Amino acid sequence: MTTAALPRVPGDRDPRVSPLRRVTGSPALRLVGKRLLMAIPIMLGVTILTFWVLSLIPGNAAQQLLGAEASPEDVAQLEEQLGLNESGVSRYLSWLGNALHGDLGNSLVSRQPVSEILADRLPVTGELVLLAFVVSLLLAIPVALLAAHKPNGLMDRISMMISTLGLSVANYVLALLLVLVFAVTLGWLPAIGYVPLSDGLWANLKTMILPSAAIGLPLFCFYTRFLRGDLVDQLQQEEYVTTARAKGVGSWQVLLRHAFRNSSFGLITVVGLNLGALIGGTVIIEQIFALPGVGQMLLQAINTRDFVVVQAAVVIFALVAVLANLVVDLMYAVLDPRIRYGSR
Amino acid sequence: MRADRTTYATGDAYVSTGMIDSRAPAEAHRTPAAPGEPLLTVEDLRVQFTRGGRRINAVNGLSYEMVPGKLMAIIGESGSGKSVSSRALMGLLPGTATITGSIRFDGRELIGLDEKELRKLRGGDIAMVFQDPARSLNPTMKIGAQISEAVRAHADLDKKGVQARAVELLRLVRLPAPERRFHEYPHQLSGGMRQRVMIAIALAGEPRLLIADEATTALDVTTQAQIMELLVELRERLGMAVIMISHDLGLAASYAEDVVVMYAGRAVEHAPVRTLFSNVRMPYTRALLGAIPALEREPHSMLPVTPGQPPDMSALPQGCPFRPRCPNATDKCLEHPPFLEHEPDHWYACWHPAGTELDTAPEVTAAVAPATAAEAAHHSTAHDQGAAQ
Numbered sequence: 144m145t146t147a148a149l150p151r152v153p154g155d156r157d158p159r160v161s162p163l164r165r166v167t168g169s170p171a172l173r174l175v176g177k178r179l180l181m182a183i184p185i186m187l188g189v190t191i192l193t194f195w196v197l198s199l200i201p202g203n204a205a206q207q208l209l210g211a212e213a214s215p216e217d218v219a220q221l222e223e224q225l226g227l228n229e230s231g232v233s234r235y236l237s238w239l240g241n242a243l244h245g246d247l248g249n250s251l252v253s254r255q256p257v258s259e260i261l262a263d264r265l266p267v268t269g270e271l272v273l274l275a276f277v278v279s280l281l282l283a284i285p286v287a288l289l290a291a292h293k294p295n296g297l298m299d300r301i302s303m304m305i306s307t308l309g310l311s312v313a314n315y316v317l318a319l320l321l322v323l324v325f326a327v328t329l330g331w332l333p334a335i336g337y338v339p340l341s342d343g344l345w346a347n348l349k350t351m352i353l354p355s356a357a358i359g360l361p362l363f364c365f366y367t368r369f370l371r372g373d374l375v376d377q378l379q380q381e382e383y384v385t386t387a388r389a390k391g392v393g394s395w396q397v398l399l400r401h402a403f404r405n406s407s408f409g410l411i412t413v414v415g416l417n418l419g420a421l422i423g424g425t426v427i428i429e430q431i432f433a434l435p436g437v438g439q440m441l442l443q444a445i446n447t448r449d450f451v452v453v454q455a456a457v458v459i460f461a462l463v464a465v466l467a468n469l470v471v472d473l474m475y476a477v478l479d480p481r482i483r484y485g486s487r
Numbered sequence: 488m489r490a491d492r493t494t495y496a497t498g499d500a501y502v503s504t505g506m507i508d509s510r511a512p513a514e515a516h517r518t519p520a521a522p523g524e525p526l527l528t529v530e531d532l533r534v535q536f537t538r539g540g541r542r543i544n545a546v547n548g549l550s551y552e553m554v555p556g557k558l559m560a561i562i563g564e565s566g567s568g569k570s571v572s573s574r575a576l577m578g579l580l581p582g583t584a585t586i587t588g589s590i591r592f593d594g595r596e597l598i599g600l601d602e603k604e605l606r607k608l609r610g611g612d613i614a615m616v617f618q619d620p621a622r623s624l625n626p627t628m629k630i631g632a633q634i635s636e637a638v639r640a641h642a643d644l645d646k647k648g649v650q651a652r653a654v655e656l657l658r659l660v661r662l663p664a665p666e667r668r669f670h671e672y673p674h675q676l677s678g679g680m681r682q683r684v685m686i687a688i689a690l691a692g693e694p695r696l697l698i699a700d701e702a703t704t705a706l707d708v709t710t711q712a713q714i715m716e717l718l719v720e721l722r723e724r725l726g727m728a729v730i731m732i733s734h735d736l737g738l739a740a741s742y743a744e745d746v747v748v749m750y751a752g753r754a755v756e757h758a759p760v761r762t763l764f765s766n767v768r769m770p771y772t773r774a775l776l777g778a779i780p781a782l783e784r785e786p787h788s789m790l791p792v793t794p795g796q797p798p799d800m801s802a803l804p805q806g807c808p809f810r811p812r813c814p815n816a817t818d819k820c821l822e823h824p825p826f827l828e829h830e831p832d833h834w835y836a837c838w839h840p841a842g843t844e845l846d847t848a849p850e851v852t853a854a855v856a857p858a859t860a861a862e863a864a865h866h867s868t869a870h871d872q873g874a875a876q
Contacts, residue, residue: 382623383623383624383626385617386625386685387625389689390636390637390692391606391607391640391692392610401625404625404628405627480626480627
């Protein structure tokens with residue numbers, strides 16, 4: 144009458160597994176837990192590195208605030224006031240201690256709490272990145288599908304031409320071109336500035352279209368090329384595509400149900416990797432379009448040696464990168480049953 | 488008649504879903520070919536691939552005929568064009584392939600059919616089972632969805648009808664617990680079970696010709712035998728013709744009625760299996776038979792090996808493609824030997840067929856007497872299945 148003697152079929156619950164283990168044994172939950180634990184050393188590493196690099200730049204916040212003409216005594220006094228006279232290690236540790244308690248500190252320059260600054264700035268960058276991603280993906284997926292449906296056909300050639308062009312232009316050059324055409328020549332959209340969402344959706348979108356296009360268009364080109372290539376590979380090399388065709392299934396159905404589903408793994412990976420890099424890319428674009436986002440905040444903080452604010456920005460960027468990768472891994476599990484039911 | 492067949496096929500477990508009636512009109516055009524009329528006639532089929540400016544002649548004038556209900560084997564080594572020619576039947580070759588010649592299925596020319604007609608043909612009249620079931624099933628789709636897709640492609644049924652039919656197909660190929668397997672993914676099944684699923688998919692459109700392209704090559708020997716038995720049984724139950732493509736002469740000897748031997752993209756010998764093994768004519772076939780390990784062979788003796796390499800398909804030798812490796816070759820072989828029915832039901836393309844007065848082979852090379860070869864082939868399948876090359 145031992146449980147091991149029961150006939151077992153795959154998919155059945157293993158009676159030998161304890162109830163506790165069954166709850167903690169959910170692969171998705173374990174993945175989330177593991178990743179969040181892994182985020183701790185990543186955050187520590189990133190903040191220590193940033194702190195160290197900032198300390199290598201000549202000058203500190205006190206000098207920047209008082210200007211070049213200030214007397215050494217005034218500077219020393221302000222340094223003491225700001226706690227800059229302490230050693231690097233103790234400054235880092237006290238920052239870390241406060242941060243762990245949820246207090247990211249106050250800006251050295253404006254004395255404003257960092258959490259307040261972030262509350263103002265994060266939505267701007269978030270909207271920018273989100274718009275760029277959504278638009279680039281919404282355009283890239285249908286274009287890549289059309290291109291892959293008839294490789295070397297008209298649609299394929301056109302999309303290839305456009306994407307090659309788009310990929311060879313840096314996003315800040317593209318930004319200036321967009322401003323030149325749509326703001327200066329045509330006058331349709333403002334060249335710079337930001338209107339918050341609370342002042343109306345259209346007013347807000349008008350200020351966001353050009354910046355998000357500057358980020359999104361190269362992404363669109365990249366995703367189109369990537370997805371088109373992957374789809375064509377699937378169609379030509381994978382045996383299950385041949386099986387699907389041999390069933391008498393139509394070519395669009397083969398493309399959508401079989402090739403695209405399996406190509407989406409690659410696309411998700413690339414999008415996830417991009418997201419980390421992209422947040423960095425917003426620094427330049429926000430500067431060009433004078434958007435009050437996290438990127439702009441970071442640049443200003445570096446210029447004023449406002450290490451408290453810099454740290455906050457870096458923590459945010461790293462957190463986004465870690466979360467993006469976590470989401471990608473969870474998406475794999477949703478899309479690929481071999482991972483969902485995988486052992487471990 | 489179709490209804491009878493289906494009822495019989497699923498035995499006691501058959502549950503009427505009313506789909507037989509709904510399917511009937513769509514299949515009205517499918518009158519079975521008259522007895523004696525060939526189901527499939529391939530004539531001078533040529534397939535050419537262009538890769539980087541180089542032309543590769545994968546199939547070079549393949550011709551054969553097949554009557555309905557036969558189990559025919561197409562045998563050849565890798566690169567002999569056996570797979571490419573069978574994919575040409577279903578229009579499954581990539582756009583880089585140029586196909587010429589004629590493929591008539593039930594009197595209808597298949598070459599030049601448009602995509603819409605090909606789609607009806609694929610999985611409908613002609614279906615295919617591929618070599619590696621691990622790769623030929625979509626890893627991200629449930630078994631049920633993959634079969635249902637095939638059912639839906641050829642029958643206008645509602646969701647319930649499709650599912651019932653899919654489960655019925657799984658039962659037909661003797662997949663254990665079909666209702667549960669329906670909701671599982673390919674990776675949860677064993678290789679043999681996956682190949683059964685592939686066969687179920689192939690049977691979804693009630694094909695009249697099933698092509699099994701190395702369908703048992705990726706399986707272990709026991710499973711291989713089970714799958715072959717299943718194919719033989721299904722052929723009888725469903726009255727369909729089967730082409731098994733294989734490099735395994737022993738396997739062909741134990742299951743096929745007719746054998747087509749391919750070399751360098753064309754048929755070189757075609758005969759009923761008994762005739763082929765008792766009166767082998769083509770020196771290439773003889774060399775293949777000689778290379779089968781047999782129990783009668785002296786222990787630890789070397790297997791006879793055909794010297795040389797299969798020809799480069801982009802630069803075929805003049806005349807008979809086997810000439811450079813053939814012990815019988817003479818100057819006559821520089822001329823292309825026609826593929827003709829030299830003896831009743833026995834086709835071959837050779838100027839110096841073995842065992843005839845035209846045979847020029849020295850006594851030594853004819854090491855394996857034809858009768859022994861046939862025996863050897865049968866023994867090897869019985870005891871040494873899968874080891875044969």
